[in-house]
Amino acid sequence: MSTATTTPVGPAPVWDVINGFTSYWALSAALDLGLFDALAEDAEDAERADGGGLDAVRLAAAIGADGPGPVTVLAETLVSLGLLAADEDRFRLTPVAERYLVSTAPASMAALVHHSPGPPGAWPGLADTIRSGAPEPTVTADLTELYPALVRATGPTQAAVATAVAAELERRGLWPEQPVVVDLGCGSGAWLTSLLRTRPKGTVIAVDLPNVLPIAERAATDAGLRERVIAVPGDYLEAALPVTSADVVVLAHVLRAEPAERARRLLARAVELVGADGVVVVVDYPRPDPARTGHDTDGDDRDGVCRAARHELLLSLTMLAATAGLGVTVADLRAWAEAAGAELTDSFEPVPRQHVRLIRSRTSEATS
CATH class of the missing domain: 1.10.10.10 (Winged helix-like DNA-binding domain superfamily/Winged helix DNA-binding domain)
Structure with a gap:
């Protein structure tokens, strides 16, 4: 015994x-x-x-x-x-x-602490959101009201990321002296101002909703860069752009808040804009790929993978609580890029917990 x-x-x-x-x-x-x-x-x-x-x-x-x-x-x-x-x-x-x-x-997250969890009413109703598949309309309305303050709060963190990405693009030969940049979902304007500071002769087409776009315009004005920014209000999937091609398209923290079909279409639009020689910059918090959370041939343990991705999973849950999105996976990005005739060519983390993926056409010089 x-x-x-x-x-x-x-x-x-x-x-x-x-x-x-x-x-x-x-x-x-x-x-x-x-x-x-x-x-x-x-x-x-x-x-x-x-x-x-x-x-x-x-x-x-x-x-x-x-x-x-x-x-x-x-x-x-x-x-x-x-x-x-x-x-x-x-x-x-x-x-x-x-x-x-x-x-x-300069890198303060003080405002972000208050706004990053999204509308306070989203969390008590999370169980109902999971049952129904969508947040209550009141939560969506609260998020719309909160969004200007939220994007302002992201500015300091995203400015540091954008500056580091500009340096990385230059190192890789993807940052021309007079770039045309399209920022789809420009938010606080941190990306467009940071990129233009490194290329003051560049041009940025900044797209966002009418209640958010003035924030980016103000940021550009305060930085003395307003004349280099063309502001386009509207849905970034539908807004008519003043250019047919771009050297760089930025998708910073927008894909995870969209349902899969809209996210796929948004990435396809970005790939079309950069053509054969440009680059799409995707910045997001990808949750684990489905293959990596199973007992696949690479031996990845689902328990360990989920624990390692705690930050990304919690942010995906934040999306689920208040938006139509469920977060995004790297597998999603690869599949959507492939469907658009492109591929994910590089990934790096310029600032801790800020994941950047570069997507280029399969016909680009870098992947030929």
Whole structure:
């Protein structure tokens, strides 16, 4: 008779999910309170003899809180999440918080924290959305109202990605001195302004919905590049363009929000625009391919693949909760490109968790 015992299964994964909700609201509250900005202002005083940082009393005063007790609980929670550092009785920014959570930082995600989950009403109704296959009309309407603020919030992150992609295109010989760029779903204008900064003699045709396009136009104006941008309002599948060909077409974070047929048609339009010599730049968060989440001949384990793609899967679920999209897979991109007479030629990650794919015609010089 065996005396071996098994370790009881604990509830840690369940608590991790529950606490994920709490973690999000801890960060959201800290941003609403200006906690990271207050610590950033303190850090600017480099001459302080005590080395900087704020204790709970001074931090409470800086953010207008009633007393140090609640602030201590919040700040220590942020320490546990890696968003603050603690030194004896003082709290300081971590490098991540300094770069991404201070509102004035060039790469700030402070606004994105609030808007990236989409309409708040989408989440309580997720089960009904899965049953019916589509979000409630009220959720769709809320997303339409939210969208201008959301695209503005993506600007700092996408500017860094676009700048890195421009350098990569130049390295690959795909970035002419006077490029014609079509940005389908231009959003905040981060892509068009970042690309034009590296090629100020270029031209960008910027396409987006009428309630969003002015945001990109303002970004171009603020950057002194408005004369290089042709703004085209409308559906990026239907809008008439002032050019018949382009050197580069950008599809940045748009395919995953579309149903498969519209996404396929959008990629086909992009491939047609770049012709034999141009390149389609697809930026998205691809969820795992169906083949990779099974026990295929390559030995990929579905459990491990899904765990590795947690970020991408959660963003795909965000799409499902509020849009007609289910995310996109690399297999989708390959199939849609092939149907349009093109192929996926390169993939790289210029900024962590920002996946870029290049698609070119099969007749291009690079693939001949």
